[in-house]
Every structure is written in C-alpha cells, then in structure tokens.
Amino acid sequence: MSRAWFLQANPKRYDIDAxxxxxxxxxxxxxxYTSEVAVGDRVAIWRSGDAAGIVAVGRVVSPPQAHxxxxxxxxxxxxxxxxxxxxxxxRAQVLVVKSDLMPKAxxxxxxxxxxxxxxxxxxxxxxxxxxxxxxxxxxLLPAVPAAVASEGATLPPTFAWSQRAKGVLPMPGGYDGxxxxxxxxxxxxxxxxxxxxxxxxxxxxxxxxxxxxARLRASFLRKAGIxxxxxxxxxVSSWAEAWRxxxxxxxxxxxxxGHCQLIGELLAMAVDGVSTSEALAIANDRFGMGWDTSxxxxxxxxxxxxxxxxxxxxxxxxRTTAAGRSLLAELTLQEPQVSPAPAVDLGExxxxxxxxxxxxxxxxxxxxxxxxxxxxxxxxxxxSKDPDRFERAVRDAFTILGFSAAWLGGSxxxxxxxxxxxxxxxxxxxxxxxxxxxxxAVTDQQVDWVTLREHKEKHSADYVALVGxxxxxxxxxxxxxxxxxxxxxxxELVALCHRHAKAPIGVDxxxxxxxxxxxxxxxxxxxxxDEVVRLRSLAAACCQTIRERSGAFGRLRARDVxxxxxxxxxxxxxxxxxxxELLRTLAGPPIxxxxxxxxxxxxxxxxxxxxxxxxxxxxxxxxxx
Numbered sequence: 001m002s003r004a005w006f007l008q009a010n011p012k013r014y015d016i017d018a019x020x021x022x023x024x025x026x027x028x029x030x031x032x033y034t035s036e037v038a039v040g041d042r043v044a045i046w047r048s049g050d051a052a053g054i055v056a057v058g059r060v061v062s063p064p065q066a067h068x069x070x071x072x073x074x075x076x077x078x079x080x081x082x083x084x085x086x087x088x089x090x091r092a093q094v095l096v097v098k099s100d101l102m103p104k105a106x107x108x109x110x111x112x113x114x115x116x117x118x119x120x121x122x123x124x125x126x127x128x129x130x131x132x133x134x135x136x137x138x139x140l141l142p143a144v145p146a147a148v149a150s151e152g153a154t155l156p157p158t159f160a161w162s163q164r165a166k167g168v169l170p171m172p173g174g175y176d177g178x179x180x181x182x183x184x185x186x187x188x189x190x191x192x193x194x195x196x197x198x199x200x201x202x203x204x205x206x207x208x209x210x211x212x213x214a215r216l217r218a219s220f221l222r223k224a225g226i227x228x229x230x231x232x233x234x235x236v237s238s239w240a241e242a243w244r245x246x247x248x249x250x251x252x253x254x255x256x257x258g259h260c261q262l263i264g265e266l267l268a269m270a271v272d273g274v275s276t277s278e279a280l281a282i283a284n285d286r287f288g289m290g291w292d293t294s295x296x297x298x299x300x301x302x303x304x305x306x307x308x309x310x311x312x313x314x315x316x317x318x319r320t321t322a323a324g325r326s327l328l329a330e331l332t333l334q335e336p337q338v339s340p341a342p343a344v345d346l347g348e349x350x351x352x353x354x355x356x357x358x359x360x361x362x363x364x365x366x367x368x369x370x371x372x373x374x375x376x377x378x379x380x381x382x383x384s385k386d387p388d389r390f391e392r393a394v395r396d397a398f399t400i401l402g403f404s405a406a407w408l409g410g411s412x413x414x415x416x417x418x419x420x421x422x423x424x425x426x427x428x429x430x431x432x433x434x435x436x437x438x439x440x441a442v443t444d445q446q447v448d449w450v451t452l453r454e455h456k457e458k459h460s461a462d463y464v465a466l467v468g469x470x471x472x473x474x475x476x477x478x479x480x481x482x483x484x485x486x487x488x489x490x491x492e493l494v495a496l497c498h499r500h501a502k503a504p505i506g507v508d509x510x511x512x513x514x515x516x517x518x519x520x521x522x523x524x525x526x527x528x529x530d531e532v533v534r535l536r537s538l539a540a541a542c543c544q545t546i547r548e549r550s551g552a553f554g555r556l557r558a559r560d561v562x563x564x565x566x567x568x569x570x571x572x573x574x575x576x577x578x579x580x581e582l583l584r585t586l587a588g589p590p591i592x593x594x595x596x597x598x599x600x601x602x603x604x605x606x607x608x609x610x611x612x613x614x615x616x617x618x619x620x621x622x623x624x625x
Contacts, residue, residue, distance in 0.1 A: 002040040002147075003230055004129040005033070006118045007058070007094065010048050012078060017047070019076040020056050020098040026073060027091040030064040032126040032566040034163055035225040035259060037064055037092055038238065042144045044129065044137065045096060046118055052104040059145040062093035065157035065258075066332070090160045095145040102140065110136050117559060124563035130231050155254040156225065156239045158332040162569065164261040166289065167530060168299045169220040170523055172207050175298075178306040179249065181207060182226070186236045186244060189227060199227070199234045216527060219575070224259045226252075249307035250327050256303055257331055262287060264331040266300050267309060267324045273317035276301075286335065292502070293495040295526030370501045373397055374494045381469040381490045384438040391415045391434045394467050398432070400497050402507045414455040418465075420507035428462040430514050431455050433485075435468035442468035444476040449483050463514035467493060471519070481518040488513070488520045496522065503532040534570075539582050541570045543593065543611070547604050555601030558583055590618055 007028050009016035019026065030037050043058035068088045069077065108119050112133045117124075129137070138144075158164075171181035184206050188194075194202045203221075204214030221227045228237040236244075243251040257263035262283060269279055276294045283289040283297065291297075301318060304310035309324030320328070373396050380390035391407055395416045398405040404419040414431040421427055433452055435442045447466065456464050465486045471477075480487050496513075505528050512524035545564050546556050553560070558580035565571040565579075583602050587594035593611040596602035604611070 002042060003036070003038070004042040004044070004131070004134040005037065006044050006046045006127040006129060008046045008048055008118070008122060008125050008127065012049065015076040015078060016045065016055060019073065020045075020096060023072060023096065025061070025070075025093055025095050026058075027067055027070050028094045028125075030090050030092050030126055031163070032124055032563070033128065034064050034090055034159060035222065035237070036128075036228050036230070037126065039063055040147050042134065042138075043094055043096075044141065046122070046127075047101075048122055051101070052122070053107060054099065054102040054141065056096045056098050057141050057144045058094040058096040059147060060092050061095050061148045063153075063157050064090050064092045064159060066160040066334070067091045067093075088160055090163045095148070097142050097145055099142045107137075110140075112136060117563070121557070121560045121563065123560055124566055128230075155251060155330055156258045158258040158334070161261065161334045164259055164334075165220070165223050166261050166569065167220070167534075168224075168256075168260050168263075168296060168303065169217050169527065170299045170302050171217070172209065173306075175302045175305045175312075178302045179252070180306070182221075182252075183244070185221065186226070186240060189234050190236050193233050193235060195233055196229050199229075212531070213524075213527065216531065225255050249309070250323075250330075253304065253307050253309055253327060254331060262289065262296075263300060263303070264328060264333050265335070266297070266318075267304065267320050267328050267331075268333060270310060270318045270320045271325060271328075273313060273319045275317055279318065292499045293492070293522060293526055295523050298523060370400065370497045373400060373497060377490055377494055378469075381436055382438055382440055384436045387434065387436050390436045394432060394434045394493070397493050397497050401500050401510060402504070403510075412458075414459060414461075417459060417461075420511070422508055426508065428511060428514075429459065430463040430465055431459050431461045432465045432467055435466065437469050441470040441472050442466075442476070443471075443473045444479055447476070447479070449479055449485075452483065452485060465514060465520075477518050484517045486514050486517055486520050492520055492522060496525065499526070499529050503529040503536075505529055505532055535582070537570050538565075538574055538579070539586060541565055541568065542579060542582055543586065543604065543608075546594065546602055547608070550603045555596055555603050557601040558598065560601070591615070 011017065037060060039060055039062060041060040043060060044054050045056035045058060047053060047055045066088050067090075069091070104119060107113050107116075110133075113119060113136075116127075116129075116133070118127045171178040173181045185203060188202055188206045189199075192202060200211070200215040200218040203209075203218045204211055207214065207217065209217070218227075222229065222234075225237055226240045227234055229235070237255075239251060239255045243249065243255070253263065265287070266279060269282055274282070276297050279297045280291060280294045284291060289296070301310060301312075304324065305312070309321055309327060311319055311321050313319050373393065376393045377390075377397060380386070380393045383389055388407075388409060391409055395405045395407040398416065398418045404421055406417045406419075407415070408417055409415055415434040416432040418430040418432055419427065420429070431452070433447070433455075435446050437446070446468075452464050452466075455461070463486065464484060465488055466480065467488045467490065469490045471487045471489055477487065479485075505525070509528045510525060513520055513522065542561050542565070545561050549560075549564060550556055556564075558576055561583070562571070562574070562576040562579050565574070580598055583594060583596075584598070585591065587596055587602060591614065593605055593614060594602045595605045
C-alpha cells in the first residue's frame with residue numbers, strides 16, 4: 001500500500017522553482033523515514049521560506065539508496081543542505097509535475113492540516129501525510145504521475161554509509177537462532193498489527209526479554225527495514241515479507257546490509273577466514289568503528305551465521321560460506337575513506353577510584369586508572385611466580401566496575417570475593433578463581449573444580465567465575481558449563497574496564513556476565529553500555545540544538561528537536577517520545593539545565609559551563625553521600 005509524503009525544499013539551497021521548469025524527475029535526499037519511503041508513494045513538494053507552500057506533486061519511482069545528485073540537477077544547487085548536497089547520500093528518484101502554488105495559509109485551512117508539522121514546525125526534509133489527510137489534499141492538486149511498471153530489484157538497495165546504522169542488535173536463540181526469533185516477531189506483527197506505541201511490549205512478550213531489551217530490538221528492527229509503520233500501526237516490510245514468502249535468506253541479509261554498516265563488509269573480511277579479534281581490529285582500523293569489545297562483531301556473526309552465510313571453523317575462525325560468497329557478488333560494498341577512530345581520552349569521563357583509595361584522595365583520572373589496571377592485569381596474568389599479584393589486580397578490576405571486591409587468597413578460601421551491594425533482595429555474590437600461566441594460556445588441568453564448588457558453598461555465593469589468560473581447550477569449557485562456572489579471559493575483563501570508564505553502568509547490569517556458564521558472554525553488558533553512550537550523546541545533541549536554534553525559533557518542543565536531529569547519526573535509533581522523555585529529565589529537578597514543558601517547549605537555563613558545573617556539583621554531593 002502506497003503512502004504519501006511532503007518533501008521539502010529550501011529555495012536558499014536548491015532552486016526548486018527553476019528545477020521544476022526543466023526536470024521531470026529529481027533524486028530527492030531522504031534523511032528521515034528512510035526505511036519507510038517506498039516505490040509508488042505519492043508526494044507533495046513543499047517549498048519553504050516566506051512564500052511557503054506546495055509547488056509540485058510527484059511519485060517515488062526508486063527505493064532510497066546511495067546515489068549522487070543527478071548531473072542535470074547540479075545547476076540548481078545553491079548551497080549544501082536540503083536537496084543541495086551533490087555528493088552521494090541516500091536518495092529516492094521522484095517523478096515530479098509542477099503545480100500552481102498552494103500557499104501555506106491555504107493548506108493550513110484544510111481539515112487536519114492546521115496542526116500538521118509541515119505548517120507548525122517545518123524542520124526537516126520528509127514529512128508523512130496520513131491517508132485521511134491525503135484524501136483531503138489530493139483533489140486540490142494536479143494528478144500525481146502514474147506508477148511506473150518495472151521488473152523490480154531482486155535484492156534490497158544499499159543506503160549511503162552515513163545512513164546505515166552502526167549498531168546491530170542480536171536476537172535470542174544463539175548464533176544459529178536469530179532468524180527463528182525474528183520469524184516469531186514477524187508472525188506476531190502480521191497477526192496483531194500492533195500500534196507503534198504497543199509494538200515494544202509485543203516484542204517483549206514474544207521474545208521473553210526485559211523491557212529495555214525489547215525496546216532496543218523493536219527500534220532496531222524498524223531501523224533495519226524489517227518492520228515498518230504507517231498510520232500509527234506496525235507491519236512487516238515488503239522486503240521482509242519477500243524473505244519469508246520466498247524462504248530466501250539472501251533477501252534478509254541484503255536488507256540488513258543495506259541498512260546497517262559492516263554486514264556485507266564482514267562477509268568480505270571472512271572469505272579466507274578471520275578471527276573475531278582480527279575482525280574487530282579491521283572494523284576499527286579500516287572503517288573507524290571505534291568499538292572496545294567484539295560484541296558488535298558477534299552480533300553480526302549471529303545474523304550471518306543463522307542465515308547460512310557465515311560459519312565458525314574448528315580452529316575458531318569465522319569463514320564465509322559458499323552461499324555468502326555468492327551473495328557478496330550481488331552486494332554493493334562500501335569502504336568509506338575515514339581515518340581510524342581517535343583514541344578516546346577516558347579521562348574526560350570524570351574521576352573514579354584508582355584501585356581503592358578514600359574518596360578525598362581520588363585524583364587519578366579514569367583513563368589513567370584503567371590503563372594502569374589493564375597493564376597490571378596483562379602483566380600479572382603470566383607471572384606464575386607471584387599469583388597473589390594477579391589476584392590483587394583482578395580485585396582492583398572488579399572494584400573499577402563498581403563491585404565491593406576483597407582479596408582473600410590463602411588456603412581454604414577463594415581468591416577474590418565480589419559482592420554486588422543492591423539491597424537485601426537483589427544483592428549477589430561471586431567467587432573468583434584467578435589462574436596465572438607462564439605459557440600464556442589457562443587449560444582444564446589447572447582448575448580444581450571440586451574446590452570451586454566448596455568455595456561457592458562456604459561463601460554462600462550465587463556465582464562462580466574463573467579469570468585467566470587465554471583460556472583454551474574444549475575440555476575446559478565443557479567442564480565450566482557443567483559446573484556452572486563463567487570463564488572470563490583477561491582481555492575481556494580489561495575490555496569491560498575500558499568500557500565502564502566511558503559508560504559506567506550499575507552492578508545489577510553486570511549480573512548477566514555471571515549467569516551463563518562457559519565462556520563469558522558480554523553482549524548484554526555491551527547493549528546496556530551502548531545505550532548509556534547513545535542516550536548521553538543524544539542528550540548533549542538535544543541541548544546543543546536547543547541552544548543554537550532557540551534564538552531564531554524560540555522555545556523548541558520535542559518534535560522540533562527530533563526533526564532537527566533526524567538525519568544525524570546521533571539520532572539513528574531515537575524517537576520523538578524518547579526525546580520528549582529526555583527533555584523532561586533535563587528540565588526537572590535536580591538537573592534543571594533546561595526550562596520548559598512539553599507543550600510550551602524548552603530553552604536552556606544558562607551557559608554550557610554553568611550546566612556542566614551543575615552536574616559536577618550534583619555528582620560531588622552523590623559521592624559525599
């Protein structure tokens with residue numbers, strides 16, 4: 001079913017009036033609703049500015065895809081922005097027919113349009129028109145160009161790199177079960193047609209995950225073009241429906257590739273086999289992804305492996321299958337010319353305890369503390385002559401993560417006792433066995449599984465963890481799963497500390513590290529940390545937008561901020577409701593760096609320096625308490 005849209009042109013940046021006298025099609029930039037604009041959709045071209053209004057109608061004849069501005073349009077580009085960006089970005093080809101101007105004032109008088117965002121807050125490029133409003137508008141406009149019959153592509157197109165999502169989320173079911181879980185969600189969406197507001201709760205129920213995890217996956221499936229929304233309800237997208245009808249995983253993988261960075265590119269990396277750590281290094285060095293851990297590589301592995309495009313070899317490598325190599329030949333791979341992600345100055349995050357000095361002596365910056373602990377962990381892990389040294393380093397690492405950690409050691413006691421002080425009902429305890437190895441690898445022969453069971457009982461612990469350098473051997477991991485022991489390689493503990501310095505999370509969130517025996521799974525922690533970083537960045541972007549734009553537009557509402565940020569990477573997984581909640585938080589006590597309400601809009605209360613000081617004072621008082 002086709003939809004209708006306003007596509008807005010700024011005449012200061014693109015001479016839409018002149019273009020319409022010459023061109024019968026325009027490759028229109030689609031920075032918002034990129035996954036929802038589709039072939040056959042109807043369009044009203046809106047000119048902004050003092051003489052705002054509808055100046056043309058159109059029909060979408062190509063799906064949004066990475067595409068430069070057509071050469072015939074270059075003479076009409078006045079400056080960058082709106083449709084005036086000649087370089088490759090995500091565009092859709094639109095057949096256009098010039099019409100007499102329907103002024104903004106006339107549109108505003110039509111039933112349903114007085115409160116339409118194109119009238120009240122026309123900040124953005126793409127604005128949906130619901131079916132009822134289009135029925136009101138259509139008789140007053142020229143006939144929309146007829147739909148163009150075409151053979152149609154067999155695989156989804158690829159968006160421009162900047163509009164492909166950086167974050168990919170996993171689905172339940174293990175590396176081989178992502179598509180099975182996705183099919184359950186698609187079945188439920190098709191059966192229930194949930195409202196957009198009810199869709200995350202439906203995902204929560206279908207997948208059996210927590211509310212935050214459900215909301216993140218619900219947002220991701222829309223960003224990936226698998227689930228679409230129109231007129232307030234969700235449905236399975238046409239490409240996802242084609243995947244299911246044809247039972248062809250190539251379609252789904254191509255859809256993910258088109259909407260998410262480093263899907264097909266990972267297949268290309270793995271043609272000759274690649275380890276997870278090697279893939280992470282390539283992602284950071286060649287593509288500038290800036291990832292601390294391998295969680296995002298593993299998430300992509302799950303989608304590709306469950307689709308039969310990637311496999312894990314007996315020697316621990318990821319290798320592209322014959323099906324994956326065949327699909328690669330049909331995908332448009334992108335390798336943007338980017339510099340490697342700059343090293344993050346972890347010291348910018350704020351002060352944290354360096355090992356465990358008293359609060360009044362906390363002067364070490366988090367980057368320095370984490371680097372020192374990381375270096376000590378790595379060095380001590382292979383110092384088999386001094387196991388106490390490694391045990392103390394492990395204790396310090398868990399302290400950095402926010403636990404109450406004690407080094408016990410000695411005969412008859414666990415090496416490190418880790419407590420999560422969450423109150424009477426929610427606290428949990430983990431005993432940690434620390435193993436050094438002069439050879440650089442821990443094996444099953446070094447572990448006394450019987451003693452671990454005894455220590456768990458003696459200390460009334462909920463979980464057992466084993467920390468050591470490069471744990472290896474099938475026997476080790478089989479015994480760990482049988483005994484309920486989580487195996488944490490030293491490099492994973494180091495990565496957790498680095499991630500925590502950039503995105504501190506609570507010890508309740510770290511519980512997932514210990515709940516799955518065998519090799520540690522940090523995917524859930526990674527999701528929570530990524531969400532902290534995303535929300536922090538989004539909050540900063542909201543404040544910056546309000547500071548920069550309120551001088552010209554007055555107070556900004558959540559809808560205004562959402563539209564202004566919609567084509568920026570920082571807002572790739574957000575929604576108007578989420579921004580509304582963020583603005584309320586920033587305006588409420590005790591933060592108060594914004595002033596306003598949902599209805600009246602928001603403005604900053606002071607300079608950025610004063611806002612920063614308010615947060616620092618709040619943090620200091622929390623620390624003192």
